[in-house]
Amino acid sequence: MTARLTGKTIVVTGGGSGIGAGIGRGLGNEGANVVLADLNLDAAQAVADEITASGGSAIAVQVDVADRATVAAGIAKAVEAYGRLDAYFNNAGMNAPMKFLEITEDNFSLIMRINALGVLIGTQEAAKQFIAQGGGGKVINTASIAGRTGFASFAPYSASKAAVISLTQAAARSLAEHGITVNGFAPGVVATPLWKKLDADLEKMGEGDSGFDSMASGILLGRPAEPEDIAPTAIFLASSDSDYITGQIMAIEGGMILV
Secondary structure, X not given: OOOOOOOOEEEEEOOOOHHHHHHHHHHHHOOOEEEEEXXXXXXXXXXXXXXXXXXXXXXXXXXXXXOXXXXXXXXXXXXXXXXXXXXXXXXXXXXXXXXXXXXXXXXXXXXXXXXXXXXXXXXXXXXXXXHHHOOOEEEEEEOOHHHOOOOHHHHHHHHHHHHHHHHHHHXXXXXXXXXXXXXXXXXOOEOOHHHHHHHHHHHHOOOHHHOHHHHHOOOOOOOOXXXXXXXXXXXXXXXXXXXXXXXXXXXXXXXXXXX
16 A cells, blocks of 8 residues: 655754654554754654654754744755645744733733744745645644634634634635645644643643643543544545535544534
């Protein structure tokens, strides 16, 4: 059976850990040329080395998703290495919880810069490459269940992920004429390094009982997700199987909020 992504060049931002690393491994197993873009180049290189050691094709590039010059440079390196760009995952993101009445302008601006502006820039730069080379392309964004319902201690994060959903829809409308589809997925509670930091932050805020274990307890399928649970949907959205889908957000949350 032929791998679904053989020869396809796919950039994954935030590819050095967590969901991004899980997506990268899954894409590599399906034959893609994986470009792991991360602010932490060493972490991205470690995942690239893991993929190549398993017989796949991967490189690492250092990218700050909110810095257009580095985003464009990362795409240029992908094209230099593999000839073209076929799909782009806007996956990198961050959170820094604060109680609602204590949220600062700096906190809000930082989260929106990475999670929302980063998606805008990544989508624009990927689309420019798709249009220049011809043949369309795919943009896939990491949203969140927090983009569908606000969480008291995650207000800027929730706002940023709602922005990701709106940007996905707007880009899908804007770019369809170029044969570019734009979709996303909305994870729930995923066992990643991000959640370990969030639990520590919530504990310091006196809200340790509202963290990972508490949120995971309501999942209908009885467990939190692992990054590997996200990969099949990511592969589907990057492959030709999803060619007639655009502007959509697919929930991957084990039956957590049912919206």
